[in-house]
Amino acid sequence: MTVWSHGYVADSPYTFSYQPAQAPGHLAMVCAMAGVVWAPQPRMAMLDIGCGRGLTVNVLAAANPGWHVLGLDYNPAHIAEAQELADAAGSANAGFCEADLAEMTDAEMDRLPEFDIVTIHGVWTWVADAVRAGIVRLLARRLKPGGLCYIGYNVQPAFGADAALQRLFMHLAGQARGSSRARVEAALEQVRALAATNPAQLPSTPMLRYLLDKEQRLDTAYLAHEFLTSHWRPAFHEDVCAALAPAKLEFVGSATLHENMPDLQLDAAQRATYEGMPPGPAREFIKDLCLPRAFRRDVFIRGLRRTDHVEALDRLVIAACRALPEDSPKLSVPVGEAELAPAMWQPIAAALREGPQSLHRLRHLPEERRPNPAELLAVLQGTGLVVPVLREPQVTEETQRFNRALFAATLASGDREGQFALASSAIAGGLPCAWLEMALAVQPDILDAPPETLAARLLPHLDEEGRAEAATLIGRIQAERIPVWRGLGLLPG
Numbered sequence: 480m481t482v483w484s485h486g487y488v489a490d491s492p493y494t495f496s497y498q499p500a501q502a503p504g505h506l507a508m509v510c511a512m513a514g515v516v517w518a519p520q521p522r523m524a525m526l527d528i529g530c531g532r533g534l535t536v537n538v539l540a541a542a543n544p545g546w547h548v549l550g551l552d553y554n555p556a557h558i559a560e561a562q563e564l565a566d567a568a569g570s571a572n573a574g575f576c577e578a579d580l581a582e583m584t585d586a587e588m589d590r591l592p593e594f595d596i597v598t599i600h601g602v603w604t605w606v607a608d609a610v611r612a613g614i615v616r617l618l619a620r621r622l623k624p625g626g627l628c629y630i631g632y633n634v635q636p637a638f639g640a641d642a643a644l645q646r647l648f649m650h651l652a653g654q655a656r657g658s659s660r661a662r663v664e665a666a667l668e669q670v671r672a673l674a675a676t677n678p679a680q681l682p683s684t685p686m687l688r689y690l691l692d693k694e695q696r697l698d699t700a701y702l703a704h705e706f707l708t709s710h711w712r713p714a715f716h717e718d719v720c721a722a723l724a725p726a727k728l729e730f731v732g733s734a735t736l737h738e739n740m741p742d743l744q745l746d747a748a749q750r751a752t753y754e755g756m757p758p759g760p761a762r763e764f765i766k767d768l769c770l771p772r773a774f775r776r777d778v779f780i781r782g783l784r785r786t787d788h789v790e791a792l793d794r795l796v797i798a799a800c801r802a803l804p805e806d807s808p809k810l811s812v813p814v815g816e817a818e819l820a821p822a823m824w825q826p827i828a829a830a831l832r833e834g835p836q837s838l839h840r841l842r843h844l845p846e847e848r849r850p851n852p853a854e855l856l857a858v859l860q861g862t863g864l865v866v867p868v869l870r871e872p873q874v875t876e877e878t879q880r881f882n883r884a885l886f887a888a889t890l891a892s893g894d895r896e897g898q899f900a901l902a903s904s905a906i907a908g909g910l911p912c913a914w915l916e917m918a919l920a921v922q923p924d925i926l927d928a929p930p931e932t933l934a935a936r937l938l939p940h941l942d943e944e945g946r947a948e949a950a951t952l953i954g955r956i957q958a959e960r961i962p963v964w965r966g967l968g969l970l971p972g
């Protein structure tokens with residue numbers, strides 16, 4: 480362990496990823512569903528605690544020149560890389576601060592601005608008590624009244640079932656040499672060998688099955704940060720609520736929208752127990768007991784004020800972010816599939832193909848029976864068909880510069896596997912994309928070339944078979960994605 484790491488992994492960088500749930504447009508959907516007053520403002524300050532390599536901060540800054548977006552992390556390699564991308568993109572409103580949450584004094588915290596939003600993704604359940612205390616102190620001192628907090632963490636009891644697996648990784652990696660990534664890779668071989676003997680107390684969890692699946696391409700940076708920390712402890716939701724209470728935070732809802740709808744999550748018997756509990760942490764515990772989720776994305780607010788949730792939902796605007804299917808989309812949920820009646824879907828899909836629409840308009844289009852607005856939103860967003868829209872679609876200098884800089888950074892690093900995103904002013908955030916999609920989106924002058932030509936140009940290292948597959952993929956992107964990108968203002972019209 481590096482001396483300053485407090486038992487967290489600091490010798491290998493984390494994965495490069497954009498988290499759409501941290502975008503204020505997405506968080507506004509959670510508040511609307513819960514009937515809680517909150518909306519993104521034209522001018523805001525945002526902080527991402529434990530920002531890693533800073534892709535989320537950089538995308539949000541490029542998409543929103545009126546916001547100041549700050550990333551804080553104690554790993555100087557993360558901060559340097561994140562700042563380099565902000566500089567290359569010319570994003571003056573993105574800032575990065577190297578600071579250790581366990582060591583930051585009150586005076587140092589008070590030199591930061593006051594924030595409208597603080598996000599904390601993948602930090603809480605991997606760090607020492609002193610780091611958690613620093614997070615709460617920072618929230619208490621710098622989150623504005625009315626401010627929003629997003630926190631993503633490993634939850635009990637689901638992830639608790641991997642406690643033995645995590646210990647095993649720690650012990651095996653402790654015997655290996657090299658960087659955390661090299662040690663986790665060495666440990667993985669031994670985990671696989673031992674798991675093949677079906678040890679009585681190594682539960683067959685989704686995580687273990689994922690690790691044993693030879694077809695999966697495992698990300699060793701993720702695995703090192705997931706398992707090789709001395710303070711790995713999934714948390715019960717109610718304990719997170721209690722820990723955040725000194726910062727006056729109250730729970731709003733889950734950033735995974737359909738998780739807020741008990742009838743899509745629980746069967747009748749489970750719902751009877753759920754409804755027998757008072758609203759709040761006890762009900763959330765019943766969900767954590769019954770749902771197959773190991774990671775929670777929770778939204779809290781400092782100063783909760785109620786509003787009519789239907790009116791709040793009606794004000795949201797959404798747009799298609801991929802070609803819409805002819806058939807009504809189906810969202811897999813724990814109790815089966817949530818689906819809009821086909822007669823409801825046809826007029827809604829037709830309107831979304833024309834451009835961004837308010838939820839109010841969409842839900843009034845079907846003539847016979849109106850969809851429930853929360854369910855409509857949960858199904859469309861959960862199936863990845865729509866994104867929230869905060870502004871008129873238009874190509875901006877800032878997003879184009881950023882998208883080109885991000886692509887150039889991936890060319891320099893050779894990184895093709897991250898969870899990338901194209902910055903968009905309309906979305907006020909990023910549109911998640913694969914590397915190949917980004918490669919096309921940032922080169923509008925070559926977009927209409929034959930797929931085979933593009934495959935040869937963008938992926939010259941592939942063999943004939945690989946290139947043919949890539950050409951098929953590019954043809955699909957040209958047909959299905961490019962028109963949507965134009966509609967969202969990601970490409971000139």
Ligand SMILES: C[S@@+](CC[C@H](N)C(=O)[O-])C[C@H]1O[C@@H](n2cnc3c(N)ncnc32)[C@H](O)[C@@H]1O
Pocket residue numbers: 485487493494496498528529530531532551552553554557578579580581599600601602606610704
């Ligand atoms: C699992 S990573 C998550 C990164 C990022 N939020 C993401 O989702 O890509 C956890 C991050 O917390 C940072 N971190 C851990 N301990 C910290 C501390 N004491 N102070 C500040 N940052 C810390 C790590 O450097 C790392 O970047």
